[in-house]
Structures are given as structure tokens and as C-alpha cells.
Amino acid sequence: MILLGPDLTTAGFNEEINLNKSKALYVEYEVLLPGESDVHVEKNIFLGSAVKIELSCRLADKHSHMKILQVTWKKGNETIKHINKTEISWGIQLTVSENRKLGSYTCTVTGEKEFSVVFHLQVPQIAGREKPVVSYKGDSAILICESRSYTPIAWTWYMTNGSEQIAINDSLMLDKYVIDKADANVTHLKILKLTEEDGGTYWCEAAFELGKSKGKLKLKILSLMVPLKPFLAIVAEVVILITLIFVFELYSKKKEKRAEDEKEFDQIEQLKSEESNGVESNSARHRKV
Structure with missing residues (x-):
């Protein structure tokens, strides 16, 4: 028996409970x-x-004094006959041997207040990868799915082509896809000689006795130029910076040379002016004499 106490019954709490591999x-x-x-x-x-399973809901002892008006068990909208285990505990017993017995079972207790709990019976979820698998054109990529609680009867891989899912099996392009079946709880899909068309969504499907469950993975293919883009951007920035420095230095030198030429020209003009003034003064002296 598995008992979930009050410390677990919090608002919106959603706990995953897995039966172990012993198949009780x-x-x-x-x-x-x-x-x-x-x-x-x-x-x-x-x-x-x-499996044969019993689901039950029970009020905490501090609410045992509460007058119970009605207890209802439902699967979806269908009311199910329940049993009174105690005055404050009610349950249902099921034999889950086929997929249609899976689903949501709700226990609602109505009294001074109303309490409810929903049990979701479902096939095990498949652990895939949330972030895309990234690889490069011409390289290879490995996609991995895992079933952590139950060993699947079989694994099947699918690739997405538009809205259609195409099964990847041993007869489909042996030089392109390799499926590793070494571990029954884990499946690997290796894709060789990647092209841009190989990018997209892939699905791994695990078949269990009570139904099937799928995991979703995404593959992103990058061109070999993609990792070089940051480097090329840096090189371009360096080239531009060096060019600007060179142009600035060239401009500065030309400006300095122009300033020196202007200064030399001014000095020559000043000397000419002084010489001219000296000649005129001498002529004036001679005339006064």
C-alpha cells in the first residue's frame, strides 16, 4: 500500500507514481x-x-467529526460504485487489464466543505530531451529516449514529413539510420551523413501491455559556416578598426605636413616682408641726406 500524507496534498500538486519493474x-x-x-x-x-488496483481517499483525523452528506467516485462523467472502508475512507477496486480502463478517476467528498482528488491512470511517460539536439551538416547525431519505470515490449522511431509521421525501421536506408537495441529500456537512433533536410521533429514510441507512449525530440542542423560566423565577425571588426587607425594616421600626417608647409610659407613671407621693409628704410635715409 502507498499512503500519500497531508504534506503532499498541496494546491496544484502533481506527483508521478511509478509501479516498479516487479509488476505487482x-x-x-x-x-x-x-x-x-x-x-x-x-x-x-x-x-x-x-494490475489489480485499489484507489481510496480519506479525510484527515481532524475532520473526522464532519458530517458527510455524499461521497461520489467517477471515471470521467460516469459514476462508479464505491466501498466504505471506514467512516472517513472510501475506495474503488479495479482490474486494469486493457487501455480503456486507464483515465481519470475522481473522488469527491461533500459535507460542510467539499474535498476532491483526481487519480490519473496512464501508461508510462517517455523521457526524451527538452532542448533540441544540435549537430552539423555532414556529421552524425544520436537521439535518445528512455523508459524509466517499465520495460517496453517494443520501440519504434518516427520522423516527421510535413504532417505525416514515417516509421524508421531496419529496412529504411540502412546507410542513413541505425537503431541501437542493446538496452530494452533505452533506444538510440543514430542519423548518419546529416543534411539540412534531416532537421526537424522525431518521435520515439514505446509499446506497453496497456498502450503506447511517445517521446518528442528535435534535431537542428547547422552549416559548417555557422561556428565561423562569430570568428569572421571579429576578424571583420579588427580589419575595420585597423583600417580606421591607418586612415586616421594618414590623415594626421597629411595634416601635420600641411601645417608645416603653411608655417614655412608664412616664415618665407615674413622674411620677404622684413627684407622689403629694410630696403625701403635705406632708400629713405639716402634721400634725407
Whole structure:
């Protein structure tokens, strides 16, 4: 039996509960209702194989005095007959042997306040990769999916072509796709000789006794020029900077030379003026004599 206490029953809390690989024939889950009418409790239970299961909800002891008016168990909108385990605990028993038995089961307790918990029974989720896998044109890439709780019966890879998903199997381009089946809980898809067309969305699908589950991965292909762009940008900036410095130095030298030429010209003109003034003074003296 797995008991989830009040410390776990918080608003919007969503806990993943996985059956272990021993494939137990019978399991029981009991949730302690939080005692706050505005708190919505949800529990995920992942099932990969057939199992007998009991789901129950129970009020905390501090609410045992509350007068219970109605207890309702539902699968979707369908009301299910439940059992009274105790005065403050109610449950349902299921044999989950096929996919249609999976889904959401809700326990609602109505009294002075209303409490509820939703059990989501579903096939195990597949752990893929949130961020895109990045590789370069002409190189290779490896996409990885994993089932952490149950061992799948089989794995299948798909690539997306527009709105269509195309299965990647052993007969599809052996020189392009390689599927590693060494570990039953993990699958690797190796894509060789990457082109820009290989970029896009890929799916890994795990088949379980109770249904199938998919993981989504994205592959991004970069050109070999992409990693060089920052370097080329830096080189371009350096070239521009050196060119500006060279032009500035050349301009400064020309300006200095022009200033020197003007200064020399002014000195020559001043000397000529002084010589001219000296000649005129001498002529004036001679005339006075």
C-alpha cells in the first residue's frame, strides 16, 4: 500500500507514481484529503502492465467529526460504485487489464466543505530531451529516449514529413539510420551523413501491455559556416578598426605636413616682408641726406 500524507496534498500538486519493474499483481493507493475546500489534488499513476488496483481517499483525523452528506467516485462523467472502508475512507477496486480502463478517476467528498482528488491512470511517460539536439551538416547525431519505470515490449522511431509521421525501421536506408537495441529500456537512433533536410521533429514510441507512449525530440542542423560566423565577425571588426587607425594616421600626417608647409610659407613671407621693409628704410635715409 502507498499512503500519500497531508504534506503532499498541496494546491496544484502533481506527483508521478511509478509501479516498479516487479509488476505487482495488486497495489493500493490512498490519498489523505487536505481539509481545504479550495485545494485541488491530482496524482499521476503510471501503469505499464495489467494490475489489480485499489484507489481510496480519506479525510484527515481532524475532520473526522464532519458530517458527510455524499461521497461520489467517477471515471470521467460516469459514476462508479464505491466501498466504505471506514467512516472517513472510501475506495474503488479495479482490474486494469486493457487501455480503456486507464483515465481519470475522481473522488469527491461533500459535507460542510467539499474535498476532491483526481487519480490519473496512464501508461508510462517517455523521457526524451527538452532542448533540441544540435549537430552539423555532414556529421552524425544520436537521439535518445528512455523508459524509466517499465520495460517496453517494443520501440519504434518516427520522423516527421510535413504532417505525416514515417516509421524508421531496419529496412529504411540502412546507410542513413541505425537503431541501437542493446538496452530494452533505452533506444538510440543514430542519423548518419546529416543534411539540412534531416532537421526537424522525431518521435520515439514505446509499446506497453496497456498502450503506447511517445517521446518528442528535435534535431537542428547547422552549416559548417555557422561556428565561423562569430570568428569572421571579429576578424571583420579588427580589419575595420585597423583600417580606421591607418586612415586616421594618414590623415594626421597629411595634416601635420600641411601645417608645416603653411608655417614655412608664412616664415618665407615674413622674411620677404622684413627684407622689403629694410630696403625701403635705406632708400629713405639716402634721400634725407
